[in-house]
Amino acid sequence: MQLAESRGLILFSRDYKEKDKLVKIFTESAGKQMFYVKGVHKKNNPLTSVLQNFTEATFIMNLKSDGLSFLNGAKEIKPLTVIQQDIFLAGYSTYLLNLADAAIEDRVYDPHLYQFLSLCLNLINEGYDAEIITNIFEVQILQRFGVAPIFDHCVICGQTTGRFDYSSKYGGVLCTEHFSNDDHRYHADPAAMHFIRLFHGIDLSKVKTININSQVKKEIRRVIDQLYEEYVGIHLKSKRFIDDMHNWQNLMKPEA
Numbered sequence: 001m002q003l004a005e006s007r008g009l010i011l012f013s014r015d016y017k018e019k020d021k022l023v024k025i026f027t028e029s030a031g032k033q034m035f036y037v038k039g040v041h042k043k044n045n046p047l048t049s050v051l052q053n054f055t056e057a058t059f060i061m062n063l064k065s066d067g068l069s070f071l072n073g074a075k076e077i078k079p080l081t082v083i084q085q086d087i088f089l090a091g092y093s094t095y096l097l098n099l100a101d102a103a104i105e106d107r108v109y110d111p112h113l114y115q116f117l118s119l120c121l122n123l124i125n126e127g128y129d130a131e132i133i134t135n136i137f138e139v140q141i142l143q144r145f146g147v148a149p150i151f152d153h154c155v156i157c158g159q160t161t162g163r164f165d166y167s168s169k170y171g172g173v174l175c176t177e178h179f180s181n182d183d184h185r186y187h188a189d190p191a192a193m194h195f196i197r198l199f200h201g202i203d204l205s206k207v208k209t210i211n212i213n214s215q216v217k218k219e220i221r222r223v224i225d226q227l228y229e230e231y232v233g234i235h236l237k238s239k240r241f242i243d244d245m246h247n248w249q250n251l252m253k254p255e256a
């Protein structure tokens with residue numbers, strides 16, 4: 001056993017036996033780890049509040065090289081309260097947590113992914129557009145799934161400005177000059193492609209605002225779905241949830 005302290009984000013927790021819980025935490029210094037937490041349903045257990053979804057904290061852990069690790073305590077607890085209280089934001093955030101969980105193996109040290117996930121969730125919690133943050137996260141973590149489509153220049157001539165479309169055949173974007181090289185290119189809206197290229201290269205820690213109209217957002221969603229279908233091929237329940245959310249959001253809008 002190894003005693004360690006690390007920042008971490010709760011990925012999920014579930015009840016185990018009568019009084020205990022199994023909790024999966026993405027830690028900054030030891031990757032994703034599964035913990036066994038005893039007596040968590042008892043009153044006054046200091047760990048109860050920290051085990052809520054959408055909470056970031058410094059965890060004090062007993063790490064085991066295989067099997068379940070143990071959680072000894074937590075400090076500097078930061079619940080992402082805005083996300084916790086909003087079903088839509090919680091939907092997007094759950095999807096980001098699930099994607100991070102799917103993208104790398106357990107116990108793999110990946111502080112960069114941890115920090116990126118933490119940054120995205122904190123931005124959503126601060127009121128940044130959850131849909132756009134989600135798209136940026138999706139585009140930037142493609143490489144964790146072992147794929148590296150080329151977005152920054154035309155794969156044939158290196159052109160970096162103008163209109164682009166995506167080509168599976170070439171594994172990257174084509175400029176208008178080279179659209180004819182692939183009849184089966186995505187035929188995506190150029191505005192959507194513009195933003196996806198931007199999302200791929202953007203440093204989120206420096207972004208102030210990005211405004212995108214709902215029509216273009218819809219097309220961005222469609223293109224990223226196509227990329228994920230083609231290269232990643234996972235179907236997360238939380239993704240279906242956010243797709244369905246758009247339908248309720250429209251239902252809940254007052255009729256014009």
Ligand SMILES: [Zn+2]
Pocket residue numbers: 154155156157158159174175176177178
């Ligand atoms: Zn070209």
